[in-house]
Structure formats: structure tokens, C-alpha cells
Amino acid sequence: MASVRLAGVLLAALLWAHWAPAQGLEFYKRGTLEEDQLEAFIAPASPLIKNEQCRIDSLLYLAHLRNFTLWAVKMFDASAKVPVGLLAGSTFQMGHFDECLQVGSEEAPTEVVPLTAPVKAQYCLARIVIEPEHETYPGFNRIDRPHAFSLQYDPRASAWEKFMIPFDPSKKPRNSFHWATCIPSSCSAADLQTSLDAALQPLRKRHAVSLKVAVDDQLCTLAGHEPFHTSDFVVMQRYRKIEDMVLLNGTLLVDTFFVLSGFLTCFGILLEVHKKKNISVPMLYLYRWMRLTPVYMMVVAFYATLLNKVDSGPIWKARVGLEKERCVDNWWTNLLYINNYVNAERLCMFQSWYIACDMHYFLIAPLIVIPLYKKPKLGLALLGGVISLAIVIPFAVTFIGEYIGVLRVYMSLLEDPPSNKNYFAVYMKSHNRAAPYFIGMAAAYLYGILKLSDIKIPKKIMWICSLVATVLGLSSMFGAWVFYIPGREYFAFENAAYASLHRVGWALTVAWVIVGGCTTRFGILQPLLQIHAFLPLSRLTYCAFLTHGAVQLYTLATLRQPEFMSFPKLFWMASGDITISFIIALFVHLFFEAPLGGIQKMLLKKKASNRQRNNGRAPIREHTVNEQPPLSLVATPPSEDEVRDNVEICATDSGENNTVEASTTGNTIDDVPVLIEQTTV
Structure with a gap:
């Protein structure tokens, strides 16, 4: 009963500051504490405080708190209230550090803030040790405890059992905890200790408990002379800084992978046409679907059946449960690669729109590349027409629908991307994202022409083109x-023009890096484009793409309390996401993707051999992209080592928390990888 009354007193302190002081005072007079005792919990205003300036500032703080003035309410709001989770070992009641230190350190004068708060605040952590007196709970210090070395406690016993000082050194004491208090900066740690000690004195007598208070100077923090901002202010301020467009417009980096995918697809199909002269386009489509779909649908099935059973948390059902419902209802749209058009607002696997787009572009690619080989003028006309449409369509969609020209990465978007109108109506649609892919195809054709002619671009032209590409890329990013x-x-018009052209500008920049790097090279920058350390990971990128969404969902949905985020911590968490995603991808690849891929290759090779025997001809041997391409289009390819140097494409997606690499070295045309991306939240 004593512990219940003690908790009631602490709860009463919270109610006192949030509701009318007059009503609160009458309540407490009928209850356990007087007003001056309650005020001592909040600020060192007691007559026992010898520091006159501290008392004056504390009284001013309390007066403005009664008046509900913003700066005073922020100080109280930043202080700890009723302890939470003490029995579970949460012995640091942290309050809100940044909110406290902002009081009196506001940026002023400005148009909105003419003056700072009249009191500058400081943040202190007081240590409180609680024990019951003998008459309250006689057995508190006894030696014979059934739970002495057990992790279990009798739920019908007194809560004091869990507050006991443990004999087991692996157990954390629960009777000692830290209490955050936001007080005027003119007060010392000793002033706060005196105030809290006096405020707790009536509780000691009334409830027969021992309450010891200690405040260490090292646990009191003052803001510096520069304006201090809370974390929410820092986040909102980031949206106003042009240099932060690297992160806020980081979704533009996704188009890097569309360019790479278009480049590799075009180059690979050209080689396939050259070797076989006539290829079966339907079989090409079938193999593509067979290569991507089995492991893809395995992950979708995991989302729909098992993911929600992995763990739990306060928002587990709201996040993971919602993802499960979407996959149960819409798995078939993923199977048919129409999930970015059909029920797009309830997308299963928030990153899966990219696979649908890539599949749609792959369906078009052979219809352009084959004419490029057999009738170059017709092929170039088709390619130019598709690129022109890919530029015009996003302009028209944005202009008519009055959409914003860029996907703005606000917190409301990160909470649930598929439910955002701009995300599902514009961002994930294939017709709005096509330009970079087909620009990548054009880059592959140009690369072939340059290699055929053995053209080395003059240094002056390299510098000029690199400068233009840099301007295009930076304008696309920071615009x-x-x-x-x-x-x-x-x-x-402004929004429509940017929506249409910024992806084109970025794609041209990436295309120039590929073509320039693979033909003439960029001098000292070339080693950065040829990092071989990531080659072993290149086989895992598709599986990492499929699984990283579940890793991020798990991290978010298992949170028990909010976390303060900073750029170093974001980098640390992103690194963890990447590492865990690739570890999971390794197992998915070994147990699912690689065996299924091997079976598919065996079946297709057997079918091809049977077809050649029926035709009375020897089977066409398997070839790689290292072999000679069509002489009318591309140059005689170099050796394997040279191909590694010239046709190896390494891309790091820093904005989307993934490192992805694709290489044509040693792969058959059927192994041209899907270059992937990651969408954040």
C-alpha cells in the first residue's frame, strides 16, 4: 500500500503542473503534499536554498509555469515525471536533454524571436536510492530469498522483492535510479540536492521509506554560448539547407542503377544476337522471369506468413502486420510484375516497385536492341523515340496532376511510403522512371562504337565533357x-520541368562516367571505379535488395522508445543494415537463388542441345560477354583482365544505404544482373 501511495504522489506532481494550480492545490491539501513541497520537486525555490539568484530564477520559473508560458512549460516538459520501467531495469529517467538546454539559448533576435527566455536552463540527473523501512517491509534485507539467483519472481509477492539489492552480480539493482530535472542555470548541483532532499522529507515520514538523494556536478549540463536546438528543430532545419539535398534528394541515386541496368542489358543482348544471329525473344523473357521470380516470391511468401511472428513491439502490428496484410492481398501483383500499377497504394514490399520497373524496361529492350544490330538507323530512331517519350511523359503527368517536382522526404513519407500519393502515383510508375534506363542503353551502343574504332577521347574533350557532366549532375541533385x-x-511548369529533366541530367552524368571510364579513363579517379574488393558481394546484391526491407522494418517495429538520431548514429545504423542484409542475402543465395539458378541453367542447356540435335547441327557453345561482339557495332573485346578494367561497373548507393556492384566479367548473357536500389524510411 505504501508503494501505491508513493506512486500516487509522483503522479500528482505531474497533474499539478498541467492543470489549474488552484484546483490542484485543493486536491493536494486533501491528499498528501502542500504546494511548496510540490514546487520543490520542480525547481530549487525553497527558503533552504542559500543561492539567492537560484531562488529568484526558480520563483520566476514557477510563476511562468502557472501562466503556461512556453519557455517555462518546456523546462517542465523536459523534466522526468512518473518513473517508467523501474522494475524492468530502466533506471535512467532521462527526460528530454535537448528541449531543456534550448531554453534561454534560442536564436535571437529574429523576426519571430525578439528576445531569449528570461531564464537559461540546465539539465541535471539526480540519483535517488529508495528502500523501505523495517516497519514497511521487514524482509527487505533478509538473506534467504527464493529468487536470489533466479531470473523469476513470484508475481503475487510484494514489489519490494524486486527492489532488493541483489546478491547475484549479474542482476542490476532496481532501487537506485536517476531522475532528470531541468532547472535554472544559476542553480548548482548542491542547490538541487538540497531542494529535492527537502521535498522528499515528508514522504519519508509518511510512507516509512528511505529516500537518499545525490546530485553530481558531472551530471549537470549547460548549453554553450551558441544557439542550441532540439532534435526536431535540427531535422526541420535540414529541409532548408541546400547542402542536405544529397540526402533529401538521395532517391535520385536510384536512377544510377537504372542506367547501369540499361547499359548491361543492351550490351549483353547485342552479344547474344551476334553469336546466335536469331534469338527467341519470348524465351529471353521467360528466362528473365524464371531467374528473378522464384527467390522473389519466396521472400514475398515470408512477408505474408512468417515475418509477423519473428518478434513484437509497440508498433509491430502497425508496421509489420500492415506489410503482411498487403502481401497476403497483393502477392499476385508482384508475381506478374504489375505491383507498381495495380493496388500500388497497398504495395507488398515497399522496394519491390523497382523490380517491376526493371522488368517492364527489359520487355522493351530486345525490341530496340535487335533493330540496333540489324538495322542501326531504325534502332536509333526507336531508341530516340522512346527516350523522348520518357522525357515528355513525366512532364505531362506532373503538370496535369499538379504534383511536386521531386519526392520530398518528409517524416510523413518515411512512416509509410506506399500510402503517400506522390510516391504511388508518380515516383514508382514505370512510365515516369524510364529515361535513365534507355539512356543507359544508348551509352552501351556508344561504348561499342568507340571500342570498335579504338577511339581515345582527347584530354581536352574529356575535361570539357566531365565539366558539363558535373554541372548536370550537381544541378539535378541540388535543384x-x-x-x-x-x-x-x-x-x-517549374515542377513539371524539374520532374522531367533532373533524372535525365543525372542519367547523362552517370552514362558519361561509364563511357569515359571504360574507353579513355579518368586518371586518378579510375581506381575508384575499379574497386575489386566488392566483387564477391556482386552475386548477393539481388538477394540483399529483396531482404533489406525486412531488416529495416524489424529495426523500426521493435523500438520500445524513441531514439535520438544524429548523422554519426545514422551512419552506424545504415552500416548495420547493410551488413545484416548481406549476411541474410548470403543464406538466401546459397539455399534458394543459387540452387534454383543451377536447375534452370541445366534445363535450358538441355533444351538447347536437343533442339540443335533435332536440326542436325552441333549445339552452339555457351559464350560470355568477354567474347567478340558484332564488328559492325563494337570493337574486338580485350582480354579478360582488360574487360575487368573496362567493363566493370561499381556503384555505391550512399543515399539508400546499400553498396551494389555489377560486373560483366565471366558472366554469360543470361547472367546479366539486375542492378538494384534501396528506398528508405
Whole structure:
């Protein structure tokens, strides 16, 4: 009963500051504490405090708290209230560090803030040790305890049993905890200790408990002379800084992989046509579907059946449960690769739109590449027409629908991307994302022409083209800043033009890096484009793409309390996501993707051999992209070592928390990998 009354007193302290002081005072007079005793919990305003300035500032704080003034309420809001989770070992009641230190350290004068708060705050952690007196719980210090070396406690016993000082050194004491308090900066740690000790004195007598207070100077923090901002302010401020477009417009990096995928697909099909002269396009489609789909649907099945059983958390059902429902209802759209059009607002696997887009572009690619080989003029006309349409369509969609020209990465988007209108209506649609892929195909054709002619681009031209590509890339990336300016007037033409052209500008930059690096090279930058250390990971990228979403969902859905985020911590968490995703991808690849891929190759080789025997001809041997391409299009390929240097493409997706690498070295055309991307939240 004593512990219940003690908890009631602490709860009463919270109610006192949030509701009318007059009503609160009458309640407490009828209850256990007087007003001055309650105030001592909040600020060192007691007459026992010898520091006159501390008392003056504390009284001013309490007066403004009654008036519900913002700065005073922020100080109280930043202080710990009723302890939470003490029995579970949560012995640090941290309050809100940043909110406390912001009081009195505001950026002023500004148009909105003419003056700072009249009191500057400091953040202190007081250590409180609680034990019952003998008459309250006689057995508190006894030696014979059934739970002395057990992890179990009798739920029908007194809660004091778990507050006992443990004999087992592996157990954490629960009777000692830290209490965050936001007080005026003019007060010392000793002032706070005196105030809290006096405030707790009536509780000691009334409830027969021992309450010891200690405040260490090292656990009190003052803000510096520069303006101090809370974490929410820092996040919102990031949306206003042009240099942060590297992160906020980081979704543009996804188009890097569309360019790479288009390049490899075009180059690979050209080689296939050259070797076989006539290829079966339907079989090409079938093999592509067979290569991607089995492991893909295995992951979808995991989402729909087992993922929600892995763990639990406060928002587990709201996040993982929602993902399960979407996969149960819409798995068939993933199977048919129409999930970015059909029921797109309830997308199963938030990153799976990319696979659908890549599949759609692959269906078009042979219809362009085959004419490029047999009738180059017709092929170039088709390719140019498709690229032109891919530029015009996003402009029209954005202009008519009055959409924003860039996907703005606000917190509301990160909470659930598929439910965002701009995300499912514009961002994930194949017709809005096609330009980079087909620009990559054009780059592959140009690469072949340059290699055929053995052309080395002059250094002057390299510098000029590199400068132009740099301007294009930076403009595409940082141009999104204007769309983050709060309150800025909406201009439909401006948004439509940026939505249409910024992906083209970025794709041209990437295409130049590929073509320039594979033909003439970039001098000192070339080693960065030829890092071999990541080659072993290249086989795992598809599985990592499929599984990383579950890793991120798990991290979010198992959170028990909010976490303060900073850029170093974001980097640390992103590194963890990448590492865990590739570890899981290794097992998925070994147990599913590799065996299924081997079976498919065996079946297709057997079918091809039977077909050649029926035709009375020797089977066409398997060839690789290292072999000679068509002389009318591309140059005689170099040796295997040279191919590694020239046709190896390494891409690091820093904005999307993935490192992805694709190489044509040693792969058959059927093994041209799907280059992948990751979408954040």
C-alpha cells in the first residue's frame, strides 16, 4: 500500500503542473503534499536554498509555469515525471536533454524571436536510492530469498522483492535510479540536492521509506554560448539547407542503377544476337522471369506468413502486420510484375516497385536492341523515340496532376511510403522512371562504337565533357532545394520541368562516367571505379535488395522508445543494415537463388542441345560477354583482365544505404544482373 501511495504522489506532481494550480492545490491539501513541497520537486525555490539568484530564477520559473508560458512549460516538459520501467531495469529517467538546454539559448533576435527566455536552463540527473523501512517491509534485507539467483519472481509477492539489492552480480539493482530535472542555470548541483532532499522529507515520514538523494556536478549540463536546438528543430532545419539535398534528394541515386541496368542489358543482348544471329525473344523473357521470380516470391511468401511472428513491439502490428496484410492481398501483383500499377497504394514490399520497373524496361529492350544490330538507323530512331517519350511523359503527368517536382522526404513519407500519393502515383510508375534506363542503353551502343574504332577521347574533350557532366549532375541533385522552401508558391511548369529533366541530367552524368571510364579513363579517379574488393558481394546484391526491407522494418517495429538520431548514429545504423542484409542475402543465395539458378541453367542447356540435335547441327557453345561482339557495332573485346578494367561497373548507393556492384566479367548473357536500389524510411 505504501508503494501505491508513493506512486500516487509522483503522479500528482505531474497533474499539478498541467492543470489549474488552484484546483490542484485543493486536491493536494486533501491528499498528501502542500504546494511548496510540490514546487520543490520542480525547481530549487525553497527558503533552504542559500543561492539567492537560484531562488529568484526558480520563483520566476514557477510563476511562468502557472501562466503556461512556453519557455517555462518546456523546462517542465523536459523534466522526468512518473518513473517508467523501474522494475524492468530502466533506471535512467532521462527526460528530454535537448528541449531543456534550448531554453534561454534560442536564436535571437529574429523576426519571430525578439528576445531569449528570461531564464537559461540546465539539465541535471539526480540519483535517488529508495528502500523501505523495517516497519514497511521487514524482509527487505533478509538473506534467504527464493529468487536470489533466479531470473523469476513470484508475481503475487510484494514489489519490494524486486527492489532488493541483489546478491547475484549479474542482476542490476532496481532501487537506485536517476531522475532528470531541468532547472535554472544559476542553480548548482548542491542547490538541487538540497531542494529535492527537502521535498522528499515528508514522504519519508509518511510512507516509512528511505529516500537518499545525490546530485553530481558531472551530471549537470549547460548549453554553450551558441544557439542550441532540439532534435526536431535540427531535422526541420535540414529541409532548408541546400547542402542536405544529397540526402533529401538521395532517391535520385536510384536512377544510377537504372542506367547501369540499361547499359548491361543492351550490351549483353547485342552479344547474344551476334553469336546466335536469331534469338527467341519470348524465351529471353521467360528466362528473365524464371531467374528473378522464384527467390522473389519466396521472400514475398515470408512477408505474408512468417515475418509477423519473428518478434513484437509497440508498433509491430502497425508496421509489420500492415506489410503482411498487403502481401497476403497483393502477392499476385508482384508475381506478374504489375505491383507498381495495380493496388500500388497497398504495395507488398515497399522496394519491390523497382523490380517491376526493371522488368517492364527489359520487355522493351530486345525490341530496340535487335533493330540496333540489324538495322542501326531504325534502332536509333526507336531508341530516340522512346527516350523522348520518357522525357515528355513525366512532364505531362506532373503538370496535369499538379504534383511536386521531386519526392520530398518528409517524416510523413518515411512512416509509410506506399500510402503517400506522390510516391504511388508518380515516383514508382514505370512510365515516369524510364529515361535513365534507355539512356543507359544508348551509352552501351556508344561504348561499342568507340571500342570498335579504338577511339581515345582527347584530354581536352574529356575535361570539357566531365565539366558539363558535373554541372548536370550537381544541378539535378541540388535543384530540388527550391521545392523544400516552406511557403514557396507552386509553379506547375517549374515542377513539371524539374520532374522531367533532373533524372535525365543525372542519367547523362552517370552514362558519361561509364563511357569515359571504360574507353579513355579518368586518371586518378579510375581506381575508384575499379574497386575489386566488392566483387564477391556482386552475386548477393539481388538477394540483399529483396531482404533489406525486412531488416529495416524489424529495426523500426521493435523500438520500445524513441531514439535520438544524429548523422554519426545514422551512419552506424545504415552500416548495420547493410551488413545484416548481406549476411541474410548470403543464406538466401546459397539455399534458394543459387540452387534454383543451377536447375534452370541445366534445363535450358538441355533444351538447347536437343533442339540443335533435332536440326542436325552441333549445339552452339555457351559464350560470355568477354567474347567478340558484332564488328559492325563494337570493337574486338580485350582480354579478360582488360574487360575487368573496362567493363566493370561499381556503384555505391550512399543515399539508400546499400553498396551494389555489377560486373560483366565471366558472366554469360543470361547472367546479366539486375542492378538494384534501396528506398528508405
